[in-house]
Amino acid sequence: MPVLGVVGVQWGDEGKGKIIDLLASGADYVVRFAGGNNAGHTVVSGTDRFVLHLVPSGALHERTMNVIGNGVVVDPEHLASEIQSLEARGVSIRKRLLVSARAHLIFPFHRELDAMAERWKGAGRLGTTGRGIGPTYSDKAARTGLRVGDLLDRDHLTARLRATITEKNAILEKVYGHRGVDAEAAIEAAWQAGQTLAPLVCDTGALLRKAAADGKTLLLEGAQGAMLDLDHGTYPYVTSSSTCSGGFATGTGLPPRALQRLIGVAKSYSSRVGEGPFLTEQINEIGELIRVRGREYGSTTGRPRRCGWFDAVSVRYACALSGVDEIFLTSLDVLGGFERVFVATAYELQGRRLEEFPAHLPTLDGIKPIYEEFAGWPDVLRTCKTFEQFPEGARRYVERLEQVVGVPITKISVGPERNEIVDRVGAGAK
Numbered sequence: 001m002p003v004l005g006v007v008g009v010q011w012g013d014e015g016k017g018k019i020i021d022l023l024a025s026g027a028d029y030v031v032r033f034a035g036g037n038n039a040g041h042t043v044v045s046g047t048d049r050f051v052l053h054l055v056p057s058g059a060l061h062e063r064t065m066n067v068i069g070n071g072v073v074v075d076p077e078h079l080a081s082e083i084q085s086l087e088a089r090g091v092s093i094r095k096r097l098l099v100s101a102r103a104h105l106i107f108p109f110h111r112e113l114d115a116m117a118e119r120w121k122g123a124g125r126l127g128t129t130g131r132g133i134g135p136t137y138s139d140k141a142a143r144t145g146l147r148v149g150d151l152l153d154r155d156h157l158t159a160r161l162r163a164t165i166t167e168k169n170a171i172l173e174k175v176y177g178h179r180g181v182d183a184e185a186a187i188e189a190a191w192q193a194g195q196t197l198a199p200l201v202c203d204t205g206a207l208l209r210k211a212a213a214d215g216k217t218l219l220l221e222g223a224q225g226a227m228l229d230l231d232h233g234t235y236p237y238v239t240s241s242s243t244c245s246g247g248f249a250t251g252t253g254l255p256p257r258a259l260q261r262l263i264g265v266a267k268s269y270s271s272r273v274g275e276g277p278f279l280t281e282q283i284n285e286i287g288e289l290i291r292v293r294g295r296e297y298g299s300t301t302g303r304p305r306r307c308g309w310f311d312a313v314s315v316r317y318a319c320a321l322s323g324v325d326e327i328f329l330t331s332l333d334v335l336g337g338f339e340r341v342f343v344a345t346a347y348e349l350q351g352r353r354l355e356e357f358p359a360h361l362p363t364l365d366g367i368k369p370i371y372e373e374f375a376g377w378p379d380v381l382r383t384c385k386t387f388e389q390f391p392e393g394a395r396r397y398v399e400r401l402e403q404v405v406g407v408p409i410t411k412i413s414v415g416p417e418r419n420e421i422v423d424r425v426g427a428g429a430k
């Protein structure tokens with residue numbers, strides 16, 4: 001399938017890194033189209049575990065080109081150090097990585113502004129990753145941002161960045177009463193990082209359009225998840241980019257019709273980092289058990305993730321939004337050994353049954369999930385090679401999820417290793 005997309009259909013952290021890594025062995029290009037180093041995509045190879053933040057998850061495959069598209073926001077110092085640390089671990093990424101000249105740049109003042117905005121909001125904070133994502137996308141929309149292409153000419157970079165820092169420091173100092181950033185140090189650091197990135201910078205849109213026309217295999221790697229989408233997620237508790245499939249065209253320069261098949265990655269339960277509504281959250285020993293068994297700690301910030309039951313209402317909504325063709329279900333092993341397992345199949349508001357995820361946040365006040373209960377199954381999934389070998393409880397759970405979400409579940413991940421994935425033969429044909 002020449003142009004294939006992969007998106008998260010929950011709140012991020014669905015296990016997309018493993019899935020992209022798996023599919024990347026057959027891909028010519030793996031392309032990030034949104035977000036920045038707020039993402040943390042974990043890929044495991046043998047005993048080696050890599051957490052990729054900006055470098056696409058095709059990094060470990062020697063014949064795969066990795067492309068950071070124009071929709072991504074790039075912290076140049078972070079990217080330069082991610083490249084260096086991959087190379088220090090024997091992954092020669094430099095010759096297999098390209099960065100769009102149009103991608104917007106994150107600078108230290110963006111991170112400071114992110115932190116100050118959060119502090120200013122107090123109890124109403126979003127719980128951002130603190131990577132400067134929101135302020136950078138704001139500058140992009142305000143048409144004041146600098147882009148990767150601006151790193152290539154020292155005089156131009158110096159003039160643009162000095163002017164921008166003067167304005168941003170005035171905001172930091174006068175509005176927030178916070179110390180501004182050192183302009184000369186920031187300019188020098190950006191220039192040095194730009195020197196590492198310069199050989200990788202190109203018009204990735206033109207390159208990808210040609211690659212698609214030549215029949216190359218392109219894998220579009222979503223970041224975060226549908227419920228964090230700027231338009232369609234639980235606004236304002238969202239990230240600042242289009243995380244659904246709608247974001248891939250603007251974020252790569254490929255036409256919307258290029259996408260031929262879309263995989264939605266869903267975890268077998270739910271998790272969320274940061275603030276915002278989460279109707280199936282379990283603030284109790286069940287949530288704690290899921291967190292421990294699923295190692296649910298942020299791969300970017302290390303924060304403990306909020307955990308709860310699978311929310312089929314939001315996953316159904318997310319799959320419809322993106323046009324998901326099939327679901328890869330992850331971390332089913334984590335639920336092994338629970339006596340009973342629950343899935344929210346609808347919501348209830350003032351005695352009314354809701355099947356759709358509400359468009360407006362205050363509507364969520366007083367809303368309750370309607371749960372379906374399942375008998376648990378023994379903790380043996382990691383030893384199963386086929387779906388038929390799964391205990392009956394696990395099979396029933398998967399079949400019911402597929403039914404309520406309305407999308408076939410074609411692969412099920414039962415552990416972190418590359419080979420711990422089970423095919424559901426024939427499921428995609430439904």
Ligand code: IMP
Nearest residue numbers: 012038039127128129133238239273274
């Ligand atoms: P920001 O993207 O740093 O602005 O954070 C906005 C919200 O998105 C916060 O709730 C973050 O915790 C969440 N978020 C951002 N990136 C990720 C991710 O990769 N996984 C899970 N949550 C994320």
